[in-house]
Amino acid sequence: MSIRLMTMVFDRYPEGGSEMLLALAMVDHARDDGTSIWPSVDELARKTRQSRRTVQRQIAKMVASGWLEQVRAATGRRGLTNEYRVSAAWVAGETLPPTTGVTLTPDESAAETATGDRLTPLKTPEVIHTGDRLTPHGVGSRGVTGDARGDTGDARGDTAMTPESSGTIINHTPYPRRGATGFDELFSIYPNQDNRMKAQRRYLRLAPTAAQQQTMRAAIEAQRLSKRWTKDDGEFVPEFATWLRNERWRDVPRAPGANAGAWHETRSGIDAMARALGLAAWDEAAFSMGRGESYLAFTARVRQAVDRAGSAVCA
Numbered sequence: 001m002s003i004r005l006m007t008m009v010f011d012r013y014p015e016g017g018s019e020m021l022l023a024l025a026m027v028d029h030a031r032d033d034g035t036s037i038w039p040s041v042d043e044l045a046r047k048t049r050q051s052r053r054t055v056q057r058q059i060a061k062m063v064a065s066g067w068l069e070q071v072r073a074a075t076g077r078r079g080l081t082n083e084y085r086v087s088a089a090w091v092a093g094e095t096l097p098p099t100t101g102v103t104l105t106p107d108e109s110a111a112e113t114a115t116g117d118r119l120t121p122l123k124t125p126e127v128i129h130t131g132d133r134l135t136p137h138g139v140g141s142r143g144v145t146g147d148a149r150g151d152t153g154d155a156r157g158d159t160a161m162t163p164e165s166s167g168t169i170i171n172h173t174p175y176p177r178r179g180a181t182g183f184d185e186l187f188s189i190y191p192n193q194d195n196r197m198k199a200q201r202r203y204l205r206l207a208p209t210a211a212q213q214q215t216m217r218a219a220i221e222a223q224r225l226s227k228r229w230t231k232d233d234g235e236f237v238p239e240f241a242t243w244l245r246n247e248r249w250r251d252v253p254r255a256p257g258a259n260a261g262a263w264h265e266t267r268s269g270i271d272a273m274a275r276a277l278g279l280a281a282w283d284e285a286a287f288s289m290g291r292g293e294s295y296l297a298f299t300a301r302v303r304q305a306v307d308r309a310g311s312a313v314c315a
Contacts, residue, residue, distance in 0.1 A: 034086030
């Protein structure tokens with residue numbers, strides 16, 4: 001996995017949608033210099049949730065655009081796959097030519113140009129996809145049922161493919177981008193910096209509000225001082241993606257040096273102490289709308305009430 005190349009794809013890859021998702025899957029197998037990419041078509045189709053034919057078409061476009069270079073072709077032996085590398089010039093910061101993807105010449109029977117009030121056919125052959133190669137197709141009648149290469153009489157099976165548009169497929173974006181701000185700020189203060197891209201995808205799907213981001217920041221600042229997170233130089237700090245998936249910002253961290261089993265170590269203990277003292281429960285809804293106190297502030301208020309009552313209650 002090359003985090004460097006994945007970041008470059010997010011920032012500079014010229015296409016979007018499912019093709020960009022495939023580019024991310026390709027560099028997930030690459031080294032930082034863009035070499036050593038040899039995943040199977042089935043593996044890429046599984047990762048991108050696309051068909052084999054779609055993946056093959058997109059790889060052909062990437063190679064034709066110059067972004068992807070084929071280093072070694074599969075020999076047909078079982079277990080061997082094509083090997084690719086990302087363009088060294090692109091990795092070095094150069095920009096690909098404006099026209100990317102595969103340029104398809106229209107069929108003479110279909111392409112026409114307007115000349116006054118009449119349409120004149122263009123005398124150019126068609127080019128269609130056949131796997132990773134481009135095969136010229138002669139001019140002639142191309143009916144759906146009568147064509148030797150058509151849908152019902154095709155002798156080449158699944159390798160004859162319809163050209164795919166080079167436009168962005170909006171319905172196949174890798175994850176929603178709404179509420180995508182604030183990730184860099186939170187990730188920079190999180191102790192475990194592993195799997196940044198996985199954490200970013202989880203964060204974008206979660207799309208936390210500004211109030212939730214404040215809660216996350218406060219929880220991270222408190223939890224990074226806990227005994228579990230500081231033990232063995234942070235060996236037990238979960239990855240940020242795992243922390244987000246399990247909603248660990250709702251946890252109340254264990255204070256350094258606190259005795260095991262103290263009421264203030266868990267949220268249930270804090271809530272129980274608040275009820276015992278007659279305090280109102282924490283209003284999470286008001287906090288999420290920016291009108292209430294954070295849970296850390298609520299915990300501090302319960303501690304002050306305990307001190308005032310002269311009690312030292314443990315769960």
